[in-house]
Amino acid sequence: MTGMRLGVDVGGTKIAAVVLDRNGHRIFHARRDTPKTYADVLHAIGGIVGECEGAVGAGASIGVGMPGSQSPRTGQWRNCNMTFINGRPFAADLEAALGRPIRIENDANCFALSEAIGGAGEGYPVVYALTLGTGLGGGLVVDGHVRRGANGVAAEIGHVPIVVPEGEPAPCYCGGLGCAESYVSGTGMARDHRLVTGETLSSPQIIAAMQAGDAGAIATFGRLTDRLARLVGMLANALDPDVIVLGGGLSTVAGLAEAVRDSAPRYVFGREAAPPIVLARTTESGARGAALLWD
Numbered sequence: 001m002t003g004m005r006l007g008v009d010v011g012g013t014k015i016a017a018v019v020l021d022r023n024g025h026r027i028f029h030a031r032r033d034t035p036k037t038y039a040d041v042l043h044a045i046g047g048i049v050g051e052c053e054g055a056v057g058a059g060a061s062i063g064v065g066m067p068g069s070q071s072p073r074t075g076q077w078r079n080c081n082m083t084f085i086n087g088r089p090f091a092a093d094l095e096a097a098l099g100r101p102i103r104i105e106n107d108a109n110c111f112a113l114s115e116a117i118g119g120a121g122e123g124y125p126v127v128y129a130l131t132l133g134t135g136l137g138g139g140l141v142v143d144g145h146v147r148r149g150a151n152g153v154a155a156e157i158g159h160v161p162i163v164v165p166e167g168e169p170a171p172c173y174c175g176g177l178g179c180a181e182s183y184v185s186g187t188g189m190a191r192d193h194r195l196v197t198g199e200t201l202s203s204p205q206i207i208a209a210m211q212a213g214d215a216g217a218i219a220t221f222g223r224l225t226d227r228l229a230r231l232v233g234m235l236a237n238a239l240d241p242d243v244i245v246l247g248g249g250l251s252t253v254a255g256l257a258e259a260v261r262d263s264a265p266r267y268v269f270g271r272e273a274a275p276p277i278v279l280a281r282t283t284e285s286g287a288r289g290a291a292l293l294w295d
């Protein structure tokens with residue numbers, strides 16, 4: 001082996017890849033659009049692997065991050081928001097297409113691994129990472145290794161139902177009702193804003209209105225941060241991680257992390273303190289974390 005590690009992050013719209021050298025430094029990266037059929041996704045991953053290895057002039061180990069997880073019972077992929085992947089033996093098919101072994105993990109677990117090794121979670125034994133974007137992902141790394149759990153669903157906090165005081169519980173694509181992701185995400189915030197105010201705005205529009213002083217948008221943002229603080233309390237009471245890393249597009253909105261830090265302790269048993277809440281530091285963390293699946 002050359003010691004090169006290639007990580008591929010398969011997202012709903014983009015496939016991103018990075019190549020790390022033997023010291024963990026990024027030496028190449030590439031992106032392409034995610035196709036809309038199963039066969040085309042396998043083909044596109046093969047294409048980006050070929051592009052990366054051609055550019056660096058060497059073979060590499062291959063790690064892959066993707067939404068959802070592999071069933072330990074059937075070997076089939078499931079819980080992916082790219083639903084055409086569900087029910088397929090994705091890892092086996094990809095290994096066959098690439099002609100070599102791969103390591104594959106849930107994308108939020110890859111994000112957590114990237115932050116635990118050289119990111120904002122460096123030095124903390126138990127790192128819980130939350131990606132707050134269109135959806136809500138969770139990942140868990142203990143002592144530098146991803147913990148996927150006995151059923152492959154560890155850290156899937158986005159599909160824990162949360163109690164909200166107003167309205168009917170929101171239906172989720174997973175089949176659940178009142179899943180945290182339906183409230184604590186860009187999509188969830190937009191839905192909540194529409195239900196409470198009657199205004200249909202995207203999450204960036206709500207943030208802009210909040211920053212311009214709009215009372216309705218300020219209240220929507222307050223509900224979002226309060227619900228996120230409840231999730232932090234839930235995480236603390238179940239696992240009490242050493243650090244919680246926040247990533248994703250919504251996490252960097254000014255005031256979000258501060259609001260969650262302020263209110264989280266009131267949802268933690270004893271009401272004394274919550275785990276430290278820090279912002280993600282690594283770039284291309286899904287692909288980088290996938291590369292780090294190989295030591």
Ligand SMILES: [Zn+2]
Nearest residue numbers: 159172174179
């Ligand atoms: Zn759900």
